[in-house]
Amino acid sequence: HFPGEADKDPVHEDNDDEEDYHEAVKYSFVTSDRNRDGKLDHAELTQFAAMMDHAKEERKASLLEMDEELNEATETAKELMKQHDADGDGKLGITEISKLVAEADMEEQQHAKEAFDESDKNEDG
Numbered sequence: 001h002f003p004g005e006a007d008k009d010p011v012h013e014d015n016d017d018e019e020d021y022h023e024a025v026k027y028s029f030v031t032s033d034r035n036r037d038g039k040l041d042h043a044e045l046t047q048f049a050a051m052m053d054h055a056k057e058e059r060k061a062s063l064l065e066m067d068e069e070l071n072e073a074t075e076t077a078k079e080l081m082k083q084h085d086a087d088g089d090g091k092l093g094i095t096e097i098s099k100l101v102a103e104a105d106m107e108e109q110q111h112a113k114e115a116f117d118e119s120d121k122n123e124d125g
Helices: 010-032 042-084 094-119
Strands: none
Touching: 010 042, 042 094
């Protein structure tokens, strides 16, 4: 953990997911119960099922995106470690991180300059 970073509590994370799911169920139920009798008839149940299926698909897509982002971050970290681990200890210290950040800043500035130069057709700055 980084200094000051709160510890994640996996129990409460699961509870948050569970609470979100229950909120989705309640919202879908209330929205589907068109006649407000507290029960779902066939047509209302069809709408409820469609809404819940949509929520499930959104969550599934979100989890897949998170997995892809994690995989991408893992690959980036491996590449950064390979490029910037000057002492070969398998870790990046503050000196190595500072150099990495400085290089990234210079690269970003270069990209911005190139984009500006490309868009500055009349070269008036």
